[in-house]
Amino acid sequence: MTGRLSPRFTTPLLALLVLGLFLLPWIAGRYPVYLAMQILILAVFSLGFNLLFGYTGLLSFGQAGFFAVGAYGSAKILLAVPNLILGIAGGVAAAGVAAFLLGILSVRHTRIYFSMLTLAFGMMIYSLAWKWRDFTGGDDGLVGVPRAPIDIPGLLSISVAAQDRYYYVVLVLSLLAIAAMYRLVRSPLGLTLQAIRDSEIRTEFAGVPVRKYRLVAFTIAGVYAGLAGALLAPLENTVTPPIAHWTMSAEPVLATLIGGIHTFGGPIVGAFLFFVIKDIIVRYTEYWLIWFGVIVVALVMGFPSGIMSIFAQRPK
């Protein structure tokens, strides 16, 4: 994860961090637990984004669309059937299908044209969320989304309505998603994606169906965005159109950029820094975005590989 540090040092550190996360509701109050959930959700969202950007070289401005599909999907299901498993799985599946279908079209382009195309698709989803009143509730959104119990009929039913309990749902699913992504980027699939990023032509000549691999990356990124959205809906109890807007697509972009795009842990660290920095700034001023603007400009001008690149080996 952090190239130069040896696993002998990082493994206990990570174990300690995970242990701390599991103990968090006992050692911290309501607000830090809430903040931790927001961080985990953004970390999942950003990891998916960075699979596309950092690993595959595709800058998407439409990820908020899939985030919204996941959030609206899980909200609609939870409002109809109060079962958290169905809600979250349904939201993730909806986002995955949407990402697959729009991905078939999106991966026909790369570079700026890809960014523009994903922007257009994301904004189409946004306008549906906003205008398709019967299904999405229009600008009122969907309200009263329950934190329904984890329910397997005849087997078990666990209530997660309390914030501390829901925290464990978010924590476990996020850690699973992070672990899966960690395996993925080291698998032949992940290495192929990086090869495509570094040289599309060379990879193509090696017999790799480049477009198909890009589609896989796009779909997985959509699934991660969908999972993040599906976890957010029961947390906030409401879903509103702004979560689909392109400015929302900027959050994973900011987190990933702050943390660093060429390291696996970059988006996770970035998600943490994003909320911590924001939390500190809003104590002094309501204008926190300007400071993120300054950070983005400074990072792009100074070291475009992100803060985590201090620890990592320089990309060749």
Place this chain on the structure above:
Amino acid sequence: MTETIAFQGLIGLSLAMYLWLISAGLTIIFGVLRILNFAHGSLFMVGAYLAYTFYGQMGLPFGVAILLSLLGTGLLGFVMERGFLSRIYKVDEAYQLLLTFGFILILDDAVKIIWGGVFKIPPIPAFLEGAWPMFGKSFPVYNVFVIAVGLAVAVVLWAVFEKTWWGRIVRATASDREMANAIGVNVPRVFSGVFVLGAMLAALGGAIGIPVRVVAPGIGTAMIIQAFIITVIGGLGNLKGAFLSSLIVGVLSAYGTLFFPVFELFFIFAIMAVVLLVRPQGLFAR
């Protein structure tokens, strides 16, 4: 009914002119610098706020206020290009996009800090007040003014790029910057000049809109999305295409709000996506 259609077409035409002014700047910057300036809508917004300050708050004549707004926004564009963008031309284009995105965050909040979050509409200058009867309705004189400004800019831009020495140098730089550099063109200076011109065009669009459109912090991000749609439909970097697609989108959205107001936004983005997929070089490429 036909009268309503004709009248709505005129409304669409004046709407198209704001779109044209902002897309023209976006297009020439992309055409020459190969940078998609995400912050172009923010320049539109800054132009509107500066014009509001000089005209609405300080009470200067409307024309003078617009001129000062152009100068101020041009200066801002100069700082953006010389101070920041010019230093990362060699980096991957994704970082250039991200840098201009950082500018959006800074400018949008800076505007709120300086002018507050409340929206503002200064009065229409006296000599542009009133309306002319057209198609059985009354068409505001101000809209005629906006259409005239937009068309005038189109003619001037065409003349500059096609007929002048500077225009030829810019076109040469756009088609091959290394060759232009080799034959003695000062490429960095051309880049600065083009970026400043683009910023001023955006500011002009923002400035002439102040008495009839809202001056508010969100107008930049709203406009940049529309400008993206237009430049994509017209073809990235294609100035004539930007003009024609401004007309199409302006008139279509005027009819859109008339006939199918609910899904107007959806259809416009769908058109953008279809053009990107079927004809990424734009509808008007030769």
